[in-house]
Amino acid sequence: MVLARLRPALAAAAAFLTMGVTGCAGWGGSDAGAGGAEAIDVLMVNNPQMIDLQKLTAQHFTARTGIPVNFTVLPENDVRDKISQEFSSQAGQYDVASLSNFEIPIYAKSEWIAPLDGYIAADPGFNQQDVLEPMRLSLTAEDGKVYGQPFYGESSFLMYRKDVLEQQGVQMPANPTWQQVADIAARVDDKVPGMNGICLRGQPGWGQVFAPLTTVVNTFGGTWFTADWQAQVNAPEFKRAVQFYVDLVRAHGEAGAAQAGFTECLNNTVQGNVAMWYDATSAAGSLEAADSPVKGKMGYVAAPVEKTKSSGWLYAWSWGIQQASDKKDNAWKFISWASSAEYEQLVGRELGWSRVPAGKRASTYTNQEYLAEASAFAEPTRAAISSADPRNPGVQPRPAIGIQFVDIPEFTDLGTQVSQGVSSAIAGQMSVDEALDRGQELADDVAERYRSRL
Structure with a gap:
């Protein structure tokens, strides 16, 4: 993926x-x-x-x-x-x-x-x-x-430059909230010339921007669908999560965020262009590789949360x-x-x-x-995977298994179509409300098929 x-x-x-x-x-x-x-x-x-x-x-x-x-x-x-x-x-x-x-x-x-x-x-x-x-x-x-x-x-976790945070007198919590992450991003943004506060995916795709973003939706109390197949894409909790994410990456994120995926954020982190990055635990192997300029400089903590105890994907x-x-x-x-x-x-x-x-x-x-x-990332990786709950990733029951996705065949197309609006919002081309209102119509079409089977 x-x-x-x-x-x-x-x-x-x-x-x-x-x-x-x-x-x-x-x-x-x-x-x-x-x-x-x-x-x-x-x-x-x-x-x-x-x-x-x-x-x-x-x-x-x-x-x-x-x-x-x-x-x-x-x-x-x-x-x-x-x-x-x-x-x-x-x-x-x-x-x-x-x-x-x-x-x-x-x-x-x-x-x-x-x-x-x-x-x-x-x-x-x-x-x-x-x-x-x-x-x-x-x-x-x-x-x-x-x-x-x-x-x-x-799974997913938050990666950060220990030396940069230390220089600014910032202590990273072991289990940060998203608001704490946003506050840290603001404090370290551009304190090192050319270094933004955080990298977050913005590239369209159900497996690109919505991989991290759905985990944010989950922990903010949102969900794509309720257990009885009611679409929730423009519900207040979903909107709040997406607005937070869009505001954070627009204010303190990487250049070209609307087209940045895993590879772009990896390169930005390795090249010293960002102080933090929330993404896949598998990225740590590249960051700690023998030839990596940031080897030994990175810290790794749990995926940020809001209303749930954990929020890493699986x-x-x-x-x-x-x-x-x-x-x-x-x-x-x-x-x-x-x-x-x-x-x-x-x-x-x-x-x-x-x-x-x-x-x-x-x-x-x-x-x-x-x-x-x-040693730098093994325990945070194990802890992230062990705490992931694919059957109960949020605050309410779900109609299908999945953390960063909804495990139905239609989700690949649905997630990708909705992501295009979110990427446009990151690029400043439309509002989050407009993007998610369009997404709600698409999600409701999917949900209607499943409601008819109940």
Whole structure:
């Protein structure tokens, strides 16, 4: 998802590293169907952690199990389209796909993916209880069955320049409120020449501006829909949250905020252009990289709140098995290896602990070798993920699971359309009231479909 977009250079490099286990699969290429009767076909996103997995599979999985793995590796938007086409048709060409906690409950309800409970029960070495509870909940469908296993996960937190705040005599609370964050942004804004107070996403998209903004809506007491499917996009709490966010980024945010997403805020933070940034916990690895100019200068605290105890989002790239697959047993063997604590140890030994696909298992955060590499952000990350509640993220009951999204198929289009108005408000081209009144009409159209089913 756009929630954790890495730097373009990394993504570009990943595109050229798509070497399949049984052959070469370039960007968009595929060796599906090769490798004999035991082989499985995996369709996955081309991010760096997945490319690491691809490189390690032949020597450490196939050699041990005798199961060849054919990878088809695609950019995020392309892989989502291909997975949707493949799994909705139940063509059976791919056995396993990389899915997020947004798609998995939807696909499970449509019976496009297979439940994993039987495999989990028969494979105690996998240790399902070691998977962090919010991850387990987010990958469990309405029928109470588990349909996915996380490869890595993230939440959100506030990142800040310790040295800049200290120079201004500012103490960052461990659990700040949004008003405290706004006050700090005002105090540090431009105290270092060219450094704004905070970076917040403003780029249109359900997974761009509305990833952080929906968490603000939740903690301000708002929601997209009530439990009985009444749209709330122009309700007072929703408006107050969006107005606060827009005012904050306009007053003390980054240049070009209306088009800034994860990558732009990452670059602004690394380059010393902002003093604070609220975004994905996965960003910390880049900020603390050996070549980062801000390594050792950053502090990490919980996502800011207003009316809730916590407000961090929850996201996981995970594995699901296509219902039409006739190789489910082999598919589970691959998933149980790729999502295991054993695999994390392998990555740490072979590639370095900074490249471990973390954010999914409690044991990761007691691993001293990992903590030695990630000490600055490991505990705040674990705490953020552990406190996330995908079923009760706000102050009122919700009709669907999800923190930074509403887990219904229509949300991708709805969130993106409403976000365009919010981005226009950040750019000063329309008011928040106008943007959300338009959004209310769109949300009510969606809600009406669900009300008719009650």
